[in-house]
Amino acid sequence: MAEPESAPLEKLLGQISGQWTMYILWILDTNGTMRFGELRRKVDGISPKVLSQRLRMLEESGIVHRSYESTIPPQVSYELTGRGKELSKPLYDLCNLASRWYGNERNT
Structure with a gap:
């Protein structure tokens, strides 16, 4: 039985979704190679445990190199x-x- 057309998208979204994951990807994309401590400082509010888990998951998916x-x-x-x-x-x-949706909003 063939996989539904949505299966590849589901798989990709499963790999990049989850709290912090997209932001980690954004930081690595905009900053290039980073050491763990630098990355942790850039991703304000993330715990070392969660950052390690997300990086390990992204490494296993072939998205991040350690x-x-x-x-x-x-x-x-x-x-x-x-x-x-x-x-x-x-x-x-x-x-x-x-930026279009939220760019003019101010944090209060």
Whole structure:
């Protein structure tokens, strides 16, 4: 039995949805390769545990690449893979849409 046409979209949305995930992708896309601590500071409010979980999930999906250097202390950095970079245009389109929808709102 063939998969429904929506199956690939469902799979992709399952990989990039979830609290913080799209924002992590946005930060990596706009900043390039980042170490864990830098990324954590940019994603204000995320716990180290959740950031690790999201990065691990994105790595398993082939969207993020993790580099490990066995220095003292060890250095771990993250960057988008070629597959992850394919999300750049949709992310920028969402950013532009958010600016149109919410750009004039003020936080009170």
